[in-house]
Amino acid sequence: MTDVEIRSEEWLDSARELVAQGWWLADLCGVDRMHLGFDDRFGIAVQLLHRERKERRTLHVAAAGEPPSVPSVTSVWPTANFLEREAYDLFGIVFEGHPDLTRILLPDDWEGHPLRKDYGVGKVPVDFVKQPFLQIQGPGQGPNTIEAQQEVDGYGQTAKDGQS
Amino acid sequence: MTVSREELVGRLEADGQGAFVEWFDETDERMVINMGPVHPSTHGVLRLLLTLDGETVLECKPIIGYLHTGMEKECEDQTWRAAITIVTRMDYLAPFFNEQAYSLAVEKLLDIEVPPRGKYIRSLITEMNRLSSHLVAFGTQGLDMGAMSAMFYGFREREVILDFFEMVTGLRMNNNYFLPGGVWEDLPEDWERAARTIVEMMKRRVEEYEQLITENPIFLERTKGIGAITTEEALALGATGPILRATGYDWDLRRDMPYDAFEDGLSFSVPVAAEGDVYARYKVRIAEIRESTKLVEQLIDRMPSGDHKNMDPKITHPPRDELNRSMEAVIHHFKLSTQGYTVPPGETYAAVESPRGELGVYAISDGGSSPYRCHVRDPSFVNLQSLGPMARGGLVADLISTIASVDPVMGGVDR
Numbered sequence: 346m347t348d349v350e351i352r353s354e355e356w357l358d359s360a361r362e363l364v365a366q367g368w369w370l371a372d373l374c375g376v377d378r379m380h381l382g383f384d385d386r387f388g389i390a391v392q393l394l395h396r397e398r399k400e401r402r403t404l405h406v407a408a409a410g411e412p413p414s415v416p417s418v419t420s421v422w423p424t425a426n427f428l429e430r431e432a433y434d435l436f437g438i439v440f441e442g443h444p445d446l447t448r449i450l451l452p453d454d455w456e457g458h459p460l461r462k463d464y465g466v467g468k469v470p471v472d473f474v475k476q477p478f479l480q481i482q483g484p485g486q487g488p489n490t491i492e493a494q495q496e497v498d499g500y501g502q503t504a505k506d507g508q509s
Numbered sequence: 510m511t512v513s514r515e516e517l518v519g520r521l522e523a524d525g526q527g528a529f530v531e532w533f534d535e536t537d538e539r540m541v542i543n544m545g546p547v548h549p550s551t552h553g554v555l556r557l558l559l560t561l562d563g564e565t566v567l568e569c570k571p572i573i574g575y576l577h578t579g580m581e582k583e584c585e586d587q588t589w590r591a592a593i594t595i596v597t598r599m600d601y602l603a604p605f606f607n608e609q610a611y612s613l614a615v616e617k618l619l620d621i622e623v624p625p626r627g628k629y630i631r632s633l634i635t636e637m638n639r640l641s642s643h644l645v646a647f648g649t650q651g652l653d654m655g656a657m658s659a660m661f662y663g664f665r666e667r668e669v670i671l672d673f674f675e676m677v678t679g680l681r682m683n684n685n686y687f688l689p690g691g692v693w694e695d696l697p698e699d700w701e702r703a704a705r706t707i708v709e710m711m712k713r714r715v716e717e718y719e720q721l722i723t724e725n726p727i728f729l730e731r732t733k734g735i736g737a738i739t740t741e742e743a744l745a746l747g748a749t750g751p752i753l754r755a756t757g758y759d760w761d762l763r764r765d766m767p768y769d770a771f772e773d774g775l776s777f778s779v780p781v782a783a784e785g786d787v788y789a790r791y792k793v794r795i796a797e798i799r800e801s802t803k804l805v806e807q808l809i810d811r812m813p814s815g816d817h818k819n820m821d822p823k824i825t826h827p828p829r830d831e832l833n834r835s836m837e838a839v840i841h842h843f844k845l846s847t848q849g850y851t852v853p854p855g856e857t858y859a860a861v862e863s864p865r866g867e868l869g870v871y872a873i874s875d876g877g878s879s880p881y882r883c884h885v886r887d888p889s890f891v892n893l894q895s896l897g898p899m900a901r902g903g904l905v906a907d908l909i910s911t912i913a914s915v916d917p918v919m920g921g922v923d924r
Contacts, residue, residue, distance in 0.1 A: 369747075370747065371867060374886075376882055401766075422745070459582055460581060
């Protein structure tokens with residue numbers, strides 16, 4: 346991560362400069378830099394391509410504030426439209442001045458931003474608790490699962506599993 | 510004759526096949542209708558919100574996300590090696606390109622070399638994959654416009670190529686064959702005969718396709734001048750691949766920023782068309798089928814011998830027979846199987862020319878054994894933005910052939 350980091354206030358101006366120099370926006374994605382040692386937790390990583398020079402460049406733009414926000418570059422590179430919506434959807438980074446900043450991949454009523462590092466992977470804890478063998482009482486009734494409804498820690502393990 | 514709004518909407522909903530009127534303006538007769546997400550011509554689960562004036566499309570807004578399964582998040586939960594099994598499922602018509610871009614990115618981070626045979630096998634397989642992917646594009650382009658035999662022809666040859674993939678990798682799709690450092694296993698014994706059969710078959714069959722469709726008056730009527738965009742629009746909207754080349758812009762990553770076997774200077778040309786319409790995109794794809802056939806032939810001829818992957822025991826499993834003899838091999842095998850290898854901290858972006866355009870993988874490592882962030886720039890996702898300008902001002906019937914010519918793969922769009 347040696348590349349220069351641009352502050353969000355300067356991003357729109359430097360984007361205008363870059364597009365004048367002939368840089369084409371290849372990719373833009375959000376990054377949660379919780380464990381990477383940046384000052385601001387969120388940022389966007391921008392991939393640029395210069396077709397005449399056959400050169401690529403990676404830029405980082407810090408998204409400061411709460412909610413983290415960055416100016417939108419859709420006016421400079423229209424291709425940023427979907428990419429910024431994706432970063433908003435998955436990271437909650439707000440792009441100021443975006444024409445249609447709505448969720449793009451997830452449903453509109455989704456809560457949270459799943460690619461943040463503090464958002465779980467969505468694993469359903471599976472308990473390997475000993476079930477009584479063949480104790481189904483009547484038709485349409487499963488085995489007694491009261492034992493399975495005990496407390497589960499972050500790894501999906503019950504306290505009982507840890508002891509044994 | 511005037512019709513009340515309720516009556517019209519009711520009638521449309523009753524008669525409409527999958528169309529659903531979202532909104533109807535009585536004063537200027539504008540109508541917003543919903544097309545998809547389960548419309549057979551939308552190539553998966555693409556939903557379009559169309560603003561119509563009669564039959565004319567005034568606005569076309571793609572709504573995506575129906576196939577989103579959080580693959581980028583899942584990659585962060587896998588080891589670097591195992592994330593390929595996720596990445597390969599993104600663009601399911603061109604799975605090898607996902608694997609290749611991802612492997613190139615991880616190789617850059619690890620700073621390892623791929624032996625020449627590994628590079629050539631990768632390029633051979635991806636060029637075959639380009640053939641099979643373009644055959645689907647050809648088939649569905651015909652199918653969407655009522656030429657069903659085009660689909661029969663295209664899928665017939667695709668099946669032969671998928672059989673070759675099955676022979677090499679064990680699976681028809683979602684192959685999980687490439688890995689950082691090369692390919693998982695060497696080509697099987699009889700690969701050369703099988704590959705040459707495909708080359709001979711494609712040389713002959715591509716002429717058949719041309720006879721079937723290229724000069725067909727109905728096809729010409731429905732594709733020429735339809736869904737056209739200019740080079741400036743395509744560049745501004747980030748379109749790559751056949752869409753960009755069909756507008757007359759000469760850009761191909763295989764030639765301009767070579768990777769794998771293309772570094773050795775294979776001879777091929779980059780097909781370009783000037784019009785930027787559906788027909789131009791079709792022509793570019795057919796010409797690319799020809800070029801890829803040539804490339805496959807060259808790659809077979811020049812296939813070097815040697816290792817098929819980087820044999821560094823720190824990143825690749827030791828050969829099976831060594832496990833019986835060497836304790837180190839057992840230790841390496843155990844470490845790789847349980848924990849995987851660690852990748853030095855850093856970030857990288859690697860891109861390949863997939864059948865749909867620039868497919869890039871942006872990977873960040875924090876020094877651990879799984880990706881910190883793995884973002885895939887899927888060409889279908891970005892190309893879909895140009896669907897709006899393409900459809901504007903055209904008819905709904907033309908929109909169908911425009912979608913087919915953009916050739917989006919929803920697995921890649923939604924990831």
